[in-house]
Amino acid sequence: MxxxxxxxxxxxxxxxxxxxxxxxxxxxxxxxxxxxxxxxxxxxxxxxxxxxxxxxxxxxxxxxxxxxxxxxxxxxxxxxxxxxxGDAGPRLVLAMKPGGDGGGLLPAMLAAYEREPGALPVEMLLGYGADRALREGRADAALLYTPRQDVTGLATEELLREPQVAVLPRGHRLAGRAEVSMADLDGEALPRAPYGRAGPDGLQISDGGQLMQLIALGRAVAILPASMRGLLREDLTAVPVRDADPTTLVLAWPETSRSRALAAFVRSTTTVAADFTASHLR
Known part of the structure; x- marks a missing residue:
């Protein structure tokens, strides 16, 4: 054919x-x-x-x-x-959404990889379509959150498990709570679909900045990994959702890859993630 x-x-x-x-x-x-x-x-x-x-x-x-x-x-x-x-200057391309490194893993990941023999320069591809960039061959690896992002057909290594928070405008009826439940959010516009698909009121959500603007306007509420709290605007707040399933940060790459440079990146990244988790459990 x-x-x-x-x-x-x-x-x-x-x-x-x-x-x-x-x-x-x-x-x-x-x-x-x-x-x-x-x-x-x-x-x-x-x-x-x-x-x-x-x-x-x-x-x-x-x-x-x-x-x-x-x-x-x-x-x-x-x-x-x-x-x-086949480029004259080979490199390793890592795709991720802004702030999508579990709250600060990326610097340690890059530093650990640089110490690996034969490490390539790492180029960052930032955007809200990291899984798509990986499948389309524009990236060699991606930091993704499951189950929010589809990793079917990809090789993955689990890095971190995170609780989730509800991102709300500061004037929201639930903003002062110590925690909320999913039932508390009934009736709220929750754009759970991947960005780019129809959001609340049929709007197209193309990136995280647009989502944050919709939340600030009181037109949406988002459930996001807890590490995203550090990136919120001043007019937004985050409240833990006690019964929301945790989300998992994974490193994903094509199952068919035979790249030694990528294998070294996976190895160093998983070591960094294990050390990060152990330090936060002490």
């Missing part, structure tokens, strides 16, 4: 319309139709049922739609990682 043909099929499968798919791909409709027919002959199955009025997916087409997108993303990620590995 050629990746180009797979991309053509995915465009049609998502649009269920050859004309719109051709337009989105920037090609004419007849070559697109021929490419889909070649793909069906190669696979020996019918992917699309076509009539003069509609296009529908067959069971085989639904399967390829579900799995083909991940396959194309994996190929694209492999290309990016290969190109970066």
């Amino acid at each position: 050629e990746t180009r043909e797979l991309g053509y099929f995915l465009a049609v499968a998502r649009e269920l319309h050859f004309g719109r798919a051709a337009e989105s791909l920037g090609i004419a409709q007849p070559p697109l139709s021929r490419a889909i027919s070649r793909l069906e002959r190669r696979l020996g199955v019918t992917l699309l049922e076509r009539t003069s009025r509609r296009v529908t997916l067959t069971p085989a087409g639904e399967t390829l739609l579900a799995e083909g997108g991940a396959a194309l993303e994996a190929v694209a990620a492999a290309v990016r990682r290969t190109r970066r590995a």
Whole structure:
């Protein structure tokens, strides 16, 4: 199967319309139709049922739609990682959201890694799509919080477990409490979905700054790892949520990686995290 043909099929499968798919791909409709027919002959199955009025997916087409997108993303990620590995100045790219290092692990992590033989320069990729950057091949490793972020298909090492807090405006009815329960937050706008998806009132939450602004305006409440308290604006406060499941900070990387530099980074990072946890338990 050629990746180009797979991309053509995915465009049609998502649009269920050859004309719109051709337009989105920037090609004419007849070559697109021929490419889909070649793909069906190669696979020996019918992917699309076509009539003069509609296009529908067959069971085989639904399967390829579900799995083909991940396959194309994996190929694209492999290309990016290969190109970066061949750069004249190799480096290790670590993705994380701002403040997403468990309350200060990062300096010790970087210092420990620098002492490893053959350590590469570490480039930071900061943003609220660290898991996506890792899957797309733009990063070699990422600091992620589970279960909030999906680590399916990634290798992971647990670093820290943290309680969670409710981030509230200072004038909120619960702001003075020593702790709250999830039941206390019933009726509040809790944007639990990953950033970028619909938030309260249908708003698109694109980054943490926007989320904090919504909280300050009284339009949202967020449940976040306790270590985020040190990054809050002065008009916000954090109250422990006694019955919220703890969140876990993990170091994640591609399961298929064979990088010695990355292996050294994982090793040094887990040692730092273990020492950090032990010191806070004394």
